[in-house]
Amino acid sequence: MIKGNFPLEQLKSLPTPFYYYDVELLKQTLATVKDESSRHGYQVHYAVKANRNPRILSIIAEAGFGADCVSGGEIQSALEAGIPAEKIVYAGVGKADWEIVLGLEKGIYCFNVESEAEIKVINEIAGSMGKVAPVALRINPEIDAHTHSKITTGMKENKFGINLGLLNDALDLLQTTKHVHLSGIHFHIGSQITDISAFQALVIRANEIQDELESRRIKLEHVNFGGGLGINYHHPNHVPVADFKTYFDAISALVELRPGQQAHFEPGRSIIAQCGTLISRVLYVKEGETKTFVILDAGFTDLIRPAMYDAYHRIENLTSEDEAAQTYDVVGPVCESADVFAQGIELNTTRRGDLIAIRSAGAYGEAMASQYNGRRLPAAYFSDTL
Numbered sequence: 001m002i003k004g005n006f007p008l009e010q011l012k013s014l015p016t017p018f019y020y021y022d023v024e025l026l027k028q029t030l031a032t033v034k035d036e037s038s039r040h041g042y043q044v045h046y047a048v049k050a051n052r053n054p055r056i057l058s059i060i061a062e063a064g065f066g067a068d069c070v071s072g073g074e075i076q077s078a079l080e081a082g083i084p085a086e087k088i089v090y091a092g093v094g095k096a097d098w099e100i101v102l103g104l105e106k107g108i109y110c111f112n113v114e115s116e117a118e119i120k121v122i123n124e125i126a127g128s129m130g131k132v133a134p135v136a137l138r139i140n141p142e143i144d145a146h147t148h149s150k151i152t153t154g155m156k157e158n159k160f161g162i163n164l165g166l167l168n169d170a171l172d173l174l175q176t177t178k179h180v181h182l183s184g185i186h187f188h189i190g191s192q193i194t195d196i197s198a199f200q201a202l203v204i205r206a207n208e209i210q211d212e213l214e215s216r217r218i219k220l221e222h223v224n225f226g227g228g229l230g231i232n233y234h235h236p237n238h239v240p241v242a243d244f245k246t247y248f249d250a251i252s253a254l255v256e257l258r259p260g261q262q263a264h265f266e267p268g269r270s271i272i273a274q275c276g277t278l279i280s281r282v283l284y285v286k287e288g289e290t291k292t293f294v295i296l297d298a299g300f301t302d303l304i305r306p307a308m309y310d311a312y313h314r315i316e317n318l319t320s321e322d323e324a325a326q327t328y329d330v331v332g333p334v335c336e337s338a339d340v341f342a343q344g345i346e347l348n349t350t351r352r353g354d355l356i357a358i359r360s361a362g363a364y365g366e367a368m369a370s371q372y373n374g375r376r377l378p379a380a381y382f383s384d385t386l
């Protein structure tokens with residue numbers, strides 16, 4: 001079985017489970033994103049929620065990226081990592097007052113607002129602080145991203161964004177709110193999108209919306225297309241970097257930006273997913289009547305994507321040289337039937353103590369870890385400081 005390139009001798013001596021990050025791959029990915037986006041003059045804000053490990057954030061900050069945050073805590077993490085406030089955007093359906101105050105105090109680039117109720121509250125808070133809040137309207141473009149139902153966000157009447165039918169009301173409201181300045185429009189149609197035509201449909205819809213806004217004499221400084229570009233979970237060894245060229249070129253071919261207007265993007269998963277691996281040790285190989293279970297010391301408390309989204313992650317036995325593959329269910333120790341990483345997969349013959357790599361876990365892995373069952377949060381190690 002083909003395996004990733006891991007410094008096995010060093011990893012063997014570390015207490016499991018832990019996240020291992022390939023810093024060279026992260027830097028290579030960031031350089032690719034930078035090249036392919038700056039060719040078109042696009043601005044990129046990394047979606048912090050995918051992974052807000054401080055070391056990861058500081059590498060992303062050093063590469064000159066902005067941050068897309070979904071909470072006050074993420075704004076603080078981004079600032080601490082060295083991302084300047086003027087490169088921070090803040091989205092979320094439920095911004096608390098203290099989070100709005102924090103964003104205004106720090107002078108972030110933009111609040112991506114999701115309802116009329118929120119516009120009124122931001123207007124009030126900004127007014128009491130003697131400030132004007134820059135906002136972008138997050139619009140539901142009603143584009144089906146063809147992805148898992150729990151990570152699709154651009155359809156009508158899900159909790160995110162303002163429906164197209166309510167856009168005019170929101171624009172009317174914005175003419176009365178003196179402490180809010182409309183700076184742009186924002187979209188985010190979902191995550192793990194591998195069908196470029198969904199992004200093409202989004203750009204066409206954004207063009208139509210811009211035409212409508214122009215008929216109302218509204219000029220925008222930026223159009224934000226959100227994140228969502230998918231990665232190849234099945235072939236992390238062959239496709240370690242997502243196809244950013246196809247993505248940005250497809251958008252550039254269709255988008256009708258107005259003079260001086262900027263296009264913004266918020267990739268999360270596609271930047272960090274392939275750089276992270278959850279490394280775990282086999283506690284037991286349990287023979288059932290019809291199945292053989294590999295019981296790991298990592299569970300859904302360390303990586304919840306398989307339990308939460310039925311997500312596939314490639315799993316490799318790093319230590320077994322035994323090429324005779326066998327069929328296993330790979331599970332964690334948490335007391336929940338959902339604590340399953342994979343069913344009926346092939347691994348090299350596996351024994352107690354083997355090191356197991358769960359690949360493509362850099363995004364929504366460590367960031368979603370919990371202490372359920374009294375478990376410790378996973379540690380993180382980096383390829384360049386092992």
Ligand SMILES: *Cc1c(COP(=O)(O)O)cnc(C)c1O
Nearest residue numbers: 047188191227228266267268269
């Ligand atoms: C989650 C999220 C992103 C990042 O999505 P990815 O699929 O990880 O690229 C970007 N923008 C917003 C508003 C989000 O909620």
